[in-house]
Amino acid sequence: MNVQEIVKRCEDLYEDLRFGAVKSWKAAHPGGKAIGYMPIYVPREIIHAAGMLPVGIFGGGDQLEVIQGDAYYQSYICRIPRSTIELGLTGRLDCLDGMLFPSICDVIRNLSGMWQIMFKDKYVKYFDVPQNYDDGIGGSFYIHEMQQLREDLGRLAGKPVTDEALRASIAVYNENRKAVQAMYDLRAAKPWQVPTSELYLLLRAGLVLPPEEHTPLVRAYVEAAAAEERPMRDNARVVLTGAFCEQPPLSLIKSIELSGCYIVEDDFMLVMRWLLDEVPVTGDPLEELSKAFLHRSASTSSKYDEKKEDKGMFLLKQVRDNGGEGVVFAAPSFCDPALLERPMLQGVLAKHKVPYTAFKYAENTGQMAPIREQSGTFADSIKLWNAA
Amino acid sequence: MSTPIQITPGTRGVKKPAPVQKEDAMWLQKELLNANYADLSAARANNRKVSATFVPGNLNELLMCFDFARSLPETNALQNGMRKKSGKMIMDAERDGHSEDVCTYVKADLGMMLQGEVGPNGEPLPTPDVLLLSYTGCFTFMKWFELIRQKYNCETVMLHVPYQGDGNITKAMRDYVVKQLKEKVIPTLERVSGVKFDIDRLRQYMRESAKAEEDLVWTLQSAKHRPSPIDGYFGAVYYIGPIFTAFRGTPEATHYYATLRSEIEQRIREGKGPVTPDGEHPGEKYRLVVEGPPNWTSFREFWKMFYDEGAVVVASTYSKVGGVYDFGFRHDPEHPLESLAEYCMGCYTNLNFSQRIDMICKYMDEYQADGLLINSIKSCNSFSAGQLLILREVEKRTGKPAAFIESDLVDPRYFSAANIKNRLESYFQMVKQKRAASGAAAH
Numbered sequence: 153m154n155v156q157e158i159v160k161r162c163e164d165l166y167e168d169l170r171f172g173a174v175k176s177w178k179a180a181h182p183g184g185k186a187i188g189y190m191p192i193y194v195p196r197e198i199i200h201a202a203g204m205l206p207v208g209i210f211g212g213g214d215q216l217e218v219i220q221g222d223a224y225y226q227s228y229i230c231r232i233p234r235s236t237i238e239l240g241l242t243g244r245l246d247c248l249d250g251m252l253f254p255s256i257c258d259v260i261r262n263l264s265g266m267w268q269i270m271f272k273d274k275y276v277k278y279f280d281v282p283q284n285y286d287d288g289i290g291g292s293f294y295i296h297e298m299q300q301l302r303e304d305l306g307r308l309a310g311k312p313v314t315d316e317a318l319r320a321s322i323a324v325y326n327e328n329r330k331a332v333q334a335m336y337d338l339r340a341a342k343p344w345q346v347p348t349s350e351l352y353l354l355l356r357a358g359l360v361l362p363p364e365e366h367t368p369l370v371r372a373y374v375e376a377a378a379a380e381e382r383p384m385r386d387n388a389r390v391v392l393t394g395a396f397c398e399q400p401p402l403s404l405i406k407s408i409e410l411s412g413c414y415i416v417e418d419d420f421m422l423v424m425r426w427l428l429d430e431v432p433v434t435g436d437p438l439e440e441l442s443k444a445f446l447h448r449s450a451s452t453s454s455k456y457d458e459k460k461e462d463k464g465m466f467l468l469k470q471v472r473d474n475g476g477e478g479v480v481f482a483a484p485s486f487c488d489p490a491l492l493e494r495p496m497l498q499g500v501l502a503k504h505k506v507p508y509t510a511f512k513y514a515e516n517t518g519q520m521a522p523i524r525e526q527s528g529t530f531a532d533s534i535k536l537w538n539a540a
Numbered sequence: 541m542s543t544p545i546q547i548t549p550g551t552r553g554v555k556k557p558a559p560v561q562k563e564d565a566m567w568l569q570k571e572l573l574n575a576n577y578a579d580l581s582a583a584r585a586n587n588r589k590v591s592a593t594f595v596p597g598n599l600n601e602l603l604m605c606f607d608f609a610r611s612l613p614e615t616n617a618l619q620n621g622m623r624k625k626s627g628k629m630i631m632d633a634e635r636d637g638h639s640e641d642v643c644t645y646v647k648a649d650l651g652m653m654l655q656g657e658v659g660p661n662g663e664p665l666p667t668p669d670v671l672l673l674s675y676t677g678c679f680t681f682m683k684w685f686e687l688i689r690q691k692y693n694c695e696t697v698m699l700h701v702p703y704q705g706d707g708n709i710t711k712a713m714r715d716y717v718v719k720q721l722k723e724k725v726i727p728t729l730e731r732v733s734g735v736k737f738d739i740d741r742l743r744q745y746m747r748e749s750a751k752a753e754e755d756l757v758w759t760l761q762s763a764k765h766r767p768s769p770i771d772g773y774f775g776a777v778y779y780i781g782p783i784f785t786a787f788r789g790t791p792e793a794t795h796y797y798a799t800l801r802s803e804i805e806q807r808i809r810e811g812k813g814p815v816t817p818d819g820e821h822p823g824e825k826y827r828l829v830v831e832g833p834p835n836w837t838s839f840r841e842f843w844k845m846f847y848d849e850g851a852v853v854v855a856s857t858y859s860k861v862g863g864v865y866d867f868g869f870r871h872d873p874e875h876p877l878e879s880l881a882e883y884c885m886g887c888y889t890n891l892n893f894s895q896r897i898d899m900i901c902k903y904m905d906e907y908q909a910d911g912l913l914i915n916s917i918k919s920c921n922s923f924s925a926g927q928l929l930i931l932r933e934v935e936k937r938t939g940k941p942a943a944f945i946e947s948d949l950v951d952p953r954y955f956s957a958a959n960i961k962n963r964l965e966s967y968f969q970m971v972k973q974k975r976a977a978s979g980a981a982a983h
Contacts, residue, residue, distance in 0.1 A: 223928065225925070228641070253705075257679045258680070259921050261705075262893065264893075265893025277705065278703060282700060284700050284720055289719045289720055293712060296710075460693065491638075492639075492646065492680065493686075512641075
C-alpha cells in the first residue's frame, strides 16, 4: 500500500465511531472478547494474553453530537467523559465486554464508578497505578493490581492467563513499540516526510486494530513515507504537550502544521510509547512489566515526580533529543493534570531558554483561526529568534 | 448555651452584619484553630519544624510524634475565603500563570504565597520543612504540593493512597500504604524533625483520637432527633474543624468534643433546633441531606438561605471528607499503622460511586430527610464529576426530590446569590408539594 492508501485506511478507522474494526475482529474470533481502556496507560499485554482485543476509547472527537452525555456533567468538566458516556448510551460501545479506567484524574476515576452503575452487565475496573516507584513498595502493589486484572480477564475468557501467553504478548507489544518509535524517529529526522496529521491517524488505528495488524501497518507506512517525495519547508520544530487524554480534533493538528510548525514530538496516545524500551520476555512477566513501568516509562502530569529536580526534565529531553525549537502547550479545557502542571513546566523551559506558547482546546473545537494565528505567530517568533 | 459577639467591624460605609450567634463549642473551636495559627506563627521562634499536609487522610497523630507544628493548606484557603481575602489571591495566582479552570484552593494558597505568606490570622506563616503529600481522594493534591515544592524548595514525601475502585479495601491496598508509612514517610519525618519515631507515642495519640471520634459521631447522629439540635452541614463544619485538622489525637480535641456533646444533649432536652448566626433556628420545616462542600466566601449568606426557609441539614457528605466515622471506623491503637492506612482509604472522596450513593440513601432514610441537595463545586472534580448521576440514582432509590446548585469553594466570582436563592426556593416549594401530595394520598 502507498502512503495515501494507508492513511485513508487509518482515517476510516478513526472516523468510525461504531467501531466496525472491533466488530470485525469479534466476528473473526468467535467467543473473543474486547476490552476498552481509557487514557493514559494500561498494560495491554495482559488483555492480549487473555486472547482479547484491547480497544482504546479516547472520546468521541468532533464528529459526535453529545446529547445524553451532557446531562451527566456540569459545564466546568472536560468533554471526554461526556462523549464517552454518549458513546456508551448510544450503543456504540456494545461491542466491548469491559472497560478499564486507569488512574489519571478525578474525572476519569469517577467515571469508573458511573460506568459500574450505568453498564451493569459489563466488566468494569478502575486500574490503579503506583505513585511510589520502589520495587518492594509500589512494585508489589502494581503487580497485585495486574494480577487482579489477569485473574478477572481469565475468568471472563474462561481460561487462565498463563505466563507463556503473557511473555508472548510482551514480545508482540515490544515489536509494536519498536515500529511506533521508528515512525517517531523518522518524523523527528524528516518531519516533512511524516506529517503529524498522518502519524496521528496511524496511532489512532492502533487503538482498534490488534497489534499483529497494527505493527505491519506502521512499518509499511514508515517505508512508504520515507520513499515519498515531499517538499521540505522552513517550519519551526515544536514539541506538543498536554494532549495525553482528551484528544484535539485532527483539524487542530493540521492547523498547527499549516501555520508553519513541524511537530517533532508529542504526547498523543502515550499508551503506545509509555514503556520506553523493550520489556524482557524472560523472567516473571508481571514483574518485568512492573519494572518497566516504575523505572523506564514516560513522564506525564498524572505521574508524581519524586524530586523537584525531576520536574520538566522529560519534556526538556524530548525537546533536545528531537531538535525542538519550542514547545506548544495544548491542553483540554478543564484538564486539571495538564493545566496544573503547565506553570511548572513553563518555569523549567524558561530557565533553559526554550520558547513556548499555550492554548486550550476541546475535542470538538471548531474554530481553528485563533489557534492557527497563535501557532503561526509562535513559529515566526522562533524563526526570528533563532535568526537573531 | 449560645453567646452573641460582634464580629470584626466592616469597611466604613458598609452595613455592619448583625452580631453572630454561636454555640459555646463553636467559640471553643475558634480558639483551637486560632491557637494552631499562633503555634505556626511562633514555630520558628520556638525552634520547631513545620509540616504541611492535606485534610483528607491527614496523619495528624503521626506528625505529632515528631513535634511538628502543623499547617493544612485547604484550611488556610478556607479561612481566607471566609475572611473575604481569597478573591484577590486567586486573581494574583491567575496573573502568575495559573489557569482559570483549576482548583481555587490551590490558587488561593499560591496567591497567599505571592502576597507574602501572611496567614488568615494576619501573622506570617512559616515555610514548611516538609510537605506530607497524603494523596487521598483528590488528584489535585499531588499537583498542589508539586507546585509548592517548586516555590519553597522543601522536602516532599508522598503517601499514595489507593482508591476504593471496587468499593472495598483489600489487603494489598492496606499493605501498600503501611509499607509506604514504614519505609518512606516515617524515615523522612524522622530525618527532617530529628525526632525518633516512638510507636507508643502514636498509640497514645490514637487512643485520644478514638475518644473524640466517638463524641463526634454522637454529635452528628444527634440530627436524627426531631427537631434536629444541630445543622449537619453548616454547623457541622465547625464541629469537624478540630478533628479534621491539627487537633485529632490531642486532649484538647477530646475536651472539645465532650463539651460539644454535653451542649447538644442540653439542646435535645430543651427540644431546641440548631443555633444559626442569627440566633435560634426559626423552626424545622424541611430536613435535607447535602452532598458536596459549602461555599466559603458567602458562607453566612448561604446558610441564611436555608434557615430563612426553615430548612435544616440533617446529614452531609462533606462532614465525612476528613474521615468517615459514623459507619464504625475508629483509630485503633492496637494496630496503629494499619489503622492509619484504613483511615486514609476510608475518607469520603476515596469511596467509589456506589458507596457514595449508598451512604446518601442511608442518610436519607435514617435521618428522615425530605430530600437531597447537591452543592456542586466548580473547583472540586473529586466531588463534582458525576454528581448528576448521584442525583438521579438517589431520587430513583428513595423517591425523594433532589436539587442541584452550583458554586465554588473560595472563588467569589462563582457564587451567584440570586440564582442559588431562586433554586432553593423552587426546591423547597417542590418538597412541600411532594409532601402534600403524599399526605393527600395517605388519606
